[in-house]
Amino acid sequence: MPIRTVYEAKIEHMQILDEDGNLDKKLAKGTLTDNQVIHLYEQMRICRELDEVAFKLQRSGRMGTYPQNKGQEANAVGSALAMKKGTDWIVPAYRENAALFMHGLPMHYVLVYWMGDERGSKMPDGVNITPLSVPIGTHMLHATGIAWAHKIRKDKDAAVITYFGDGATSEGDFHGAMNFAATQQVPLVFYCQNNQWAISVPRERQMKSETVAQKALAYGIPTMQVDGNDIFAVYKATKEARARAVKGGGPTFIEGVTYRLGDHTTADDARRYRDPKEVEAWVAKDPLIRTRLYLESVGKWDDKKQKTLEEQAKKITAEVVRTAEEIEAPHASDMFDSMYAELPPQLIKQRETMRTSSIGQNPEQAGLKASPERV
């Protein structure tokens, strides 16, 4: 028998808005209206402002380690607009703040979280967002499970999107999630923000595959690559993925090609391992620049509007910082109170002994009386 080809595939790359602000009108048809573009531009600019302020908060000792989103905002806003707020779940990593805000998370929550307070992950009622996932790649399985629940219950018009980076696709749980999602055909969008760097390891040393997108082929998941700094391409790809998902067509994989303009986190210094020329080249591809150029080219934007937006962003961000910083410090007993729906006696006792600073015996035994106030 002759050798024959049993499988062939290709990976497509979609760009609709290039870095100079030129739009492919044919591909853009039926995607974003100019008003939507303005809305997304505003969201990106406000998110960028918060990002810069968060950086300064860390540098001035008012906040702990923070991972900047800078440069990747188009992935978040374009995909978030394509998902259905209030119905769909967002299962994030930690570099898609704007998507969370667009789906109802009050902005100060993100600061409260990075200020070291779990209440930043106490999602308000009706906000279908899981907490930021700091361990890499573990949350994609949760997204798969949530989407699976939609399928079992036959929920109408409901899907899930999960975000992760290029580095996460090396984790075993990434492959598990893809395989489970595909075999169960759950309504899920896998959105990979390929920002080229996993802390100090570049994509080409993270994997030997030409694209991240092709990894989905092995699981039988429809996949494509988009320019992740192009809100039109991100929106269009995610919209189509969601449509497939809610029609019972299963998961879709999207690789958004983008770049982490900042350090990995405030605890990192990317100058140790990155060529400044590379960063410079990507600064020119910044999603904010090209979106503004596009809006100016269609007469929807000018310097005056830009000035107003920047003032507005500053005002909103200042208010968000104030709100986050004004929140009273948590009670030490909070670490106990949500451990279980009903606290076991051991934890009640430990909460008591913490309060009395006794040595772990009964407070009475240690000669101390329990203080009536909370610590």
Place this chain on the structure above:
Amino acid sequence: MPLWMHIMPELTLVQAINQALDQEMERDERVVILGEDVGHNGGVFRVTEGLHAKHGGDRVVDTPLDESGIMGTAIGLAIAGMRPVPEIQFEGFLGPAYDQLVNHGGRMRTRTRGAVTVPLTVRVPVGGGIHAPECHSDSPEAIYTHSPGIKVVMPSTPYDAKGLLLASIRDPDPVLFFEPKRVYRSFKEEVPEDDYTVEIGTAKVVSEGDDITVVTWGAPVFQCLNAMDELPEDVSVELIDLRTCWPIDVDTIAESVEKTGRCVIVHEAPLTAGLGAEISSLIQERCFLHLQAPVQRVAGFDTIMPYYKLEMDYLPEAPRIQKGIEECLAY
């Protein structure tokens, strides 16, 4: 009503768990079973036999062979309001799922301060004594007892297994439900067909006694009973089946040891930092002035659980337990 209608059927552990799963799936449509070979095949121990045919492939799911995937997707199902009951085929395969269970399942409620919760019951066959392959006979309950945010249950009898499993599935937090495989088919007892629960976190006094307390859980309950049969008739042993490793029922243990003044703890898991160490510490905190002898531990050794030619030398069998009891009494 004729008398025979009151006679309850005698069930094995496997049958009792199967019945509990079946009844809970009927009662609560949010309950789904997922795991390796749990569907068409009914599980490698046949614990889920018949459930796929009765409740359908959407609710009794043969998953890909990926323990972390099973645990992680079950967490997602639970977050979304389902009541998943994943099966990990053997306790030796819990390792790949450890991260998902401990770092995610057990953490979610507190890290969201109650906004996102994980009502999940993970069923896992546990322990040695059935001549199984390598990595099929371990007792890792202490590892998970040491992991905050989850509950750890290990019934030893069919009655308790049904009641504890129903309580676990209805519990709003993650429960790791260990099933001692050595007991799966070796013991039968009457199990009511009715719906009932056994409260998580409550130990059971299997037999009352005055001279010495023996605390154990899982399959060694039966080895302890065998050991007790070999003791002189005038020795009165109080045997406690812990049933739940966490939250631990320290009151039942302390009340007993205050009465007897002596205690032997028996477990299959390795000795060092096993649950016996914790119980021993709790006893000295609670019963120091009542103790007439050091607390003794009869446990597995700090070795790798040997392959089956040596497993009975490793396990705390009746002669070793008997010796431990006698030594503690002679102190």
